[in-house]
Amino acid sequence: MMPSTAISESEVEIERLMGLHPKGFDLSLTRITRLLEVLGNPQNRLPPVIHVAGTNGKGSVSAFSRALLEAAGLSVHVHTSPHLVNWQERYRIGRKGEPGRLVDDSRLAEVLRRIAKANEGQAITVFEILTAAAFVLFAEEPADAVIMEVGMGGRFDCTNVIDKPAVSVIMPISLDHQPYLGDRVELIAAEKAGIMKRGCPVVIGQQPFDAALEVLMSTAERLGCPSSIYGQDFGAHEEFGRLIYHDEFGLSDIPLPRLLGRHQHANAAAAIRAVKAADFPVTEETMERAMVSVEWPGRLxxxxxxxxxxxxxxxxxxxxxxxxxxxxxxxxxxxxxxxxxxxxxxxxxxxxxxxxxxxxxxxxxxxxxxxxxxxxxxxxxxxxxxxxxxxxxxxxxxxxxxxxxxxxxxxxxxxxxxxxxxxxxxxxxxxxxxxxxxxxxxxxxxxx
Known part of the structure; x- marks a missing residue:
């Protein structure tokens, strides 16, 4: 990877777009839907999608999910935000039989130029263009799965144009982004529950607030979503220096996650349950390999x-x-x-x-x-x-x-x-x- 001080080709394109369009959030699906239609609706040509929302833990559960799928020999595209150092970090392109790689700089720049041309200068945010880039990149490269992390909220987040996710995952909800999402956890939960789609599986991670959990459970029930709830349908705990994961299929005795912190036990459990709910294979061997190989930079x-x-x-x-x-x-x-x-x-x-x-x-x-x-x-x-x-x-x-x-x-x-x-x-x-x-x-x- 080029040094962080260098100006990459994609960064030049993004800086140009920032001069033309607002950088912040303007929660709506109207602009992204219009743009994606011009681009041929790439969001409808994706491999099975694991769609992840939540206040905390989104990135960790995405990292665990990727590790589980790659341990099973599957290729996985991953979209996360924000990046830490380089824009390419937001887009990991799956490779069969090997770990996915960050998108090539020139490839990202080419896609951004194509999207800007398709938009024809109409009102849109830079984040929406960057999200459209994920859909284009992932639709044009073969893979077995996509992990798509929500940017903010859920209901009006521009990732929420996926009609039939393989599974929706809602991680812990607490107060954050109150001007956009509301000043009570139940209001924020209602926004994040917006990624649930009728009849599609839902995994609800460990929730620190009962009010948020109640909103998530009632939404899943109203939409007829088969739901798995941390602490009720699945869970994990440490025992003798190992992680014990359990769900309706039984117990699994696996290594503690490589990611530090007791909270990562619950994040790992949510990822295991999500990958299972999305109907991907999960074995004791893949869980063991995933726990020791998982990586998530900038988090402890x-x-x-x-x-x-x-x-x-x-x-x-x-x-x-x-x-x-x-x-x-x-x-x-x-x-x-x-x-x-x-x-x-x-x-x-x-x-x-x-x-x-x-x-x-x-x-x-x-x-x-x-x-x-x-x-x-x-x-x-x-x-x-x-x-x-x-x-x-x-x-x-x-x-x-x-x-x-x-x-x-x-x-x-x-x-x-x-x-x-x-x-x-x-x-x-x-x-x-x-x-x-x-x-x-x-x-x-x-x-x-």
Whole structure:
């Protein structure tokens, strides 16, 4: 992959489109439907689709689903958003008998030019054009399955033009994107339930709020969707260092997921159930291979080399995570506690967040476990919170905090603060997928 500082052919096309069309969200299916009709409705020529919505866990369940399908020897196209470093990360093209690869840069640029021509300058958002690109790419390349991640919400998200998904998956729902989706979890759940299609299977992941679960269950019942609910029809738990998955077909004793955190047990279970519900083969062998091979960059990813790793205190643990809302903060903090129980280290946060998020809610999860927060700016977005404002939010949540100008300055400040004291610290760079992307790019370790 080219260095993150290079300007790729597809990035040139996307920058041009951003100059012509709005970058934000305008939730509607009218524009994307019109464009797809001009393009010959590629969304109707896809392999079986696993359609994934939720506030948290969408990316993880997509990664697990891909790992399960590829472990069975199947080719899988995957659409996720946002990307961390390079635009091509949003489109993984399936390959028979081997892991899928990120789309070739020139191929993506060609598809974007074709879509822009078909749109003829009409009103549309850049995100809708990027989603149309997924449909075109996936329709024109053979594969056994497609994993399609929702961008925001569900009902009016521009991925929601798929009439008959093989399975719809709804992951944990909590408060996020309130201006667009509503200020109560039941309202957000109603939006995300919009990806359910009459008579098509639905898998409902672990839900932290009963009000959201009730909305999802009633919607599935109203639409006659065969439903599988975490904690009722399937589930997973750790036992003697192994993951025990169970559903109506019995128990499976498999390795713990490679992805860190107890929340990944529930995510893995949802993926297993979803792949089964979509009528793909799932065996003990494929589950074992998937758990040890699954990858999902920027989600509790440990950096063991690279530029930022060299800047950090000697012997420290350096982690990157893109979780950015209170629900994500809780599961990430729980994972940090788990690490602390196995190997005690002082925890320092390096945090950047967007101004659409709830920073106090995020920081509260760390109030009793983090020594200090260094707040940083985020590049690549106009919506980042000022580090001074973010530091005040950390203070409101009960954390000692300091605003700094960069990731490098934050790591230098931590190095100075800890000195030669042992054990070396544990550092978590997080609070935004944009910041996770900044970190991976600056570290020289972009997703592949």
């Amino acid at each position: 990813q440990k950096l063991t080399e690279g530029t930022l790793h060299q800047m950090a205190p000697a012997g420290c643990e350096l982690w990157v995570d893109g979780g950015h809302n209170p629900g994500a903060g809780e599961v990430i903090a729980e994972a940090m506690v788990g690490l602390e129980e196995r190997q005690p280290r002082p925890l320092y946060l390096v945090t950047g967040m967007l101004n659409t998020k709830d920073p106090v809610g995020y920081f509260k999860a760390f109030s009793s476990i983090a020594r200090h927060v260094y707040t940083v700016p985020i590049s690549g977005t106009d919506s980042a919170l000022d580090p001074v404002v973010l530091a005040d939010a950390a203070g409101e949540a009960g954390l000692a905090s300091s605003p700094v100008s960069s990731l490098a300055e934050a790591l230098g400040a931590i190095t100075q603060a800890v000195g030669d004291r042992m054990p070396a610290p544990r550092i978590l760079i997080g609070g935004s997928l944009y910041l996770a992307g900044n970190a991976l790019g600056q570290n020289g370790t972009p997703p592949k």
